[in-house]
Amino acid sequence: xxxxLAEDDVDVQRVARIALRADFEVTIAxxxxxxxxxxxxxxxDVIVLDWMMPEMDGFxxxxxxxxxxxxxxxxxxxxxxxxxxxxxxxxxxxxxVGYLTKPFDALTxxxxxxxxxxx
Amino acid sequence: xxxxxxxxxxxxxxxxxxxxxxxxxxxxxxxAFDDLTKLxxxxxxxxxxxxxxxxxxxxxxxxxxxxxVDETPRQLAFCAHAILxxxxxxxxxxxxxxxxxxxxxxxxxxxxxxxxxxxxxVTPDGLALGTLCVIDRTPRTLTVEQLDALRALSRQTxxxxxxxxxxxxxxxxxxxxxxxxxxxxxAIVILDKTGMVVHHNRAAEHLLGKPPQTAEAQRAYxxxxxxxxxxxxxxxxxxxxxxxxxxxxxxxxxxxxxxxPDGQAVPILVSAAPLTGEHGEILGAVAxxxxxxxxxxVDQLRSEFVSIVSHELRTPLTSxxxxxxxxxxxxxxxxxxxxxxxxxxALANADRLIRxxxxxxxxxxxEAKRLELHRSLCAVAGLVETACQSVEHAPDARGRIxxxxxxxxxxxxxxxxxxxxxxxxxxxxxLKHTAAPATIEIAASQNGRAxxxxxxxxxxxxxxxxxxxxxRPFHQLESARRVGGSGLGLVxxxxxxxxxxxxxxxxxxxxxxxxxxxxxPLGGSQ
Numbered sequence: 001x002x003x004x005l006a007e008d009d010v011d012v013q014r015v016a017r018i019a020l021r022a023d024f025e026v027t028i029a030x031x032x033x034x035x036x037x038x039x040x041x042x043x044x045d046v047i048v049l050d051w052m053m054p055e056m057d058g059f060x061x062x063x064x065x066x067x068x069x070x071x072x073x074x075x076x077x078x079x080x081x082x083x084x085x086x087x088x089x090x091x092x093x094x095x096x097v098g099y100l101t102k103p104f105d106a107l108t109x110x111x112x113x114x115x116x117x118x119x
Numbered sequence: 120x121x122x123x124x125x126x127x128x129x130x131x132x133x134x135x136x137x138x139x140x141x142x143x144x145x146x147x148x149x150x151a152f153d154d155l156t157k158l159x160x161x162x163x164x165x166x167x168x169x170x171x172x173x174x175x176x177x178x179x180x181x182x183x184x185x186x187x188v189d190e191t192p193r194q195l196a197f198c199a200h201a202i203l204x205x206x207x208x209x210x211x212x213x214x215x216x217x218x219x220x221x222x223x224x225x226x227x228x229x230x231x232x233x234x235x236x237x238x239x240x241v242t243p244d245g246l247a248l249g250t251l252c253v254i255d256r257t258p259r260t261l262t263v264e265q266l267d268a269l270r271a272l273s274r275q276t277x278x279x280x281x282x283x284x285x286x287x288x289x290x291x292x293x294x295x296x297x298x299x300x301x302x303x304x305x306a307i308v309i310l311d312k313t314g315m316v317v318h319h320n321r322a323a324e325h326l327l328g329k330p331p332q333t334a335e336a337q338r339a340y341x342x343x344x345x346x347x348x349x350x351x352x353x354x355x356x357x358x359x360x361x362x363x364x365x366x367x368x369x370x371x372x373x374x375x376x377x378x379x380p381d382g383q384a385v386p387i388l389v390s391a392a393p394l395t396g397e398h399g400e401i402l403g404a405v406a407x408x409x410x411x412x413x414x415x416x417v418d419q420l421r422s423e424f425v426s427i428v429s430h431e432l433r434t435p436l437t438s439x440x441x442x443x444x445x446x447x448x449x450x451x452x453x454x455x456x457x458x459x460x461x462x463x464x465a466l467a468n469a470d471r472l473i474r475x476x477x478x479x480x481x482x483x484x485x486e487a488k489r490l491e492l493h494r495s496l497c498a499v500a501g502l503v504e505t506a507c508q509s510v511e512h513a514p515d516a517r518g519r520i521x522x523x524x525x526x527x528x529x530x531x532x533x534x535x536x537x538x539x540x541x542x543x544x545x546x547x548x549x550l551k552h553t554a555a556p557a558t559i560e561i562a563a564s565q566n567g568r569a570x571x572x573x574x575x576x577x578x579x580x581x582x583x584x585x586x587x588x589x590x591r592p593f594h595q596l597e598s599a600r601r602v603g604g605s606g607l608g609l610v611x612x613x614x615x616x617x618x619x620x621x622x623x624x625x626x627x628x629x630x631x632x633x634x635x636x637x638x639x640p641l642g643g644s645q
Contacts, residue, residue: 011464013440014460015445045224048347051430081433081434082430083433102433102436102438106441106445107445
């Protein structure tokens with residue numbers, strides 16, 4: 001399965017890439033705008049978005065993905081430090097299939113994403 | 120020879136004070152009292168009847184039948200004798216036969232008093248203010264029934280006085296309440312039991328407009344309340360506080376949204392209570408509305424702040440805990456060098472956490488104005504040198520700093536460590552935002568009663584729009600994060616400088632670089 005991760009922090013990128021490579025073919029984008037550019041080339045099965053990123057944040061990215069008929073059906077999962085209840089509800093209201101918070105468990109991140117995709 | 124005057128009763132000062140409290144002396148005629156004297160004269164069959172009040176040196180008539188004067192000297196007053204026995208009616212069947220009155224000019228000449236009966240006007244606390252009296256020009260007596268009636272009428276006279284006083288008090292209380300209501304910052308409306316506005320204050324008119332005059336307008340008035348809670352939950356009209364108050368409930372702190380007359384929707388806090396009558400029946404309701412727009416803004420800022428702080432703390436924690444988990448778990452199948460990379464990243468992120476937490480603590484102290492300054496006289500050159508060394512010798516140093524210190528600068532009376540911290544923030548920022556290998560300048564000079572220390576870089580500069588928000592917490596989050604800052608450095612620097620009574624300014628041109636200047640007053644140092 002192909003996974004596109006938008007995350008601006010290089011250290012988190014490294015941890016996520018290693019944590020997910022057993023389950024997914026991982027492509028990293030440095031922010032939301034970068035992720036939108038890479039969607040066509042990578043044709044991902046799932047897109048994982050951080051929320052707070054420079055240039056384009058995860059929410060705007062999700063909104064654009066859901067507004068585009070080509071990308072609308074790709075499942076989106078948020079992976080973010082924003083963990084207030086209102087923020088989680090806001091994220092899910094945008095059409096995300098899951099909302100995971102940081103810090104995450106690196107050993108189970110892959111299986112949690114798989115579980116969300118099977119629902 | 121003047122007639123013998125009545126003695127002054129015990130507690131005369133209290134009696135006169137009570138008389139003043141009723142505020143009745145020298146007031147215009149009042150039909151209520153006139154009627155009482157008419158009744159007394161009629162029942163007792165006398166040509167004269169008076170409501171007489173005994174002042175310090177006169178008796179003054181609040182009401183009179185058959186007599187044309189308003190007052191007479193107290194020395195001549197029959198009533199001054201009557202008040203000596205508050206519980207008794209003083210009856211003088213024939214004044215000519217009574218040694219107290221036989222020589223009284225009121226007896227020997229006009230109005231030729233022969234018969235007098237006076238029932239004292241006794242206040243609820245037992246003070247006799249005067250009498251209700253009846254007078255005749257021939258000797259006579261009163262029947263038991265007439266005496267009884269005279270006593271009853273004197274009680275009615277006091278009841279009238281009490282009533283006037285209660286009404287005056289109520290009136291004063293009402294005016295006080297109206298003035299309080301008018302100046303209250305909250306919008307206050309008083310409703311009758313049908314929900315019509317019967318009173319409103321200025322704040323209410325500002326927030327809700329003129330109150331409705333018709334049932335039609337009343338509906339429109341209440342329709343302006345969007346009947347929505349802050350979270351957008353719809354409320355039925357009968358659930359909003361004023362409506363519930365009319366149903367007998369007291370509601371405190373209900374949050375609603377209302378459209379002001381200018382169309383703007385504002386969040387409001389509403390409290391309302393029923394106004395009840397003597398027997399608990401609901402006569403109406405009072406409702407107070409408070410515009411809480413500002414409170415909402417503060418709340419939102421705080422929520423944003425929590426989000427950002429949470430993000431700033433959780434992001435490095437993710438790298439630390441995730442990295443350590445992967446290194447420690449044999450199933451991670453790490454490639455060559457990855458374990459070292461993950462551990463180095465964990466260490467760097469731990470440092471980042473330490474910096475951020477210490478910055479957040481500094482910020483909290485500054486905002487609570489609890490930053491303690493340990494001031495001493497410090498040489499400016501020494502402060503600058505210490506800051507430069509710290510920045511140049513940092514492990515990630517990437518440039519050099521040129522120092523331009525004016526000769527014979529006076530020392531400043533400051534907390535040296537805090538000023539060095541502020542300078543390090545400015546120098547580190549300047550280096551971070553300039554392409555390596557960077558050269559930045561720090562210059563110190565005296566301007567009158569102040570010393571200015573300016574840090575100048577030749578970086579990309581700051582767009583004018585961003586200059587405005589530069590000193591807000593986490594404003595530079597994105598760019599600062601790229602270069603490893605907490606987003607709080609400038610806020611803290613500003614706070615430190617201002618705690619010293621100084622100021623920080625920034626001048627910047629896009630493409631040409633920025634200069635941050637701190638100005639420290641010399642006032643306390645010399």
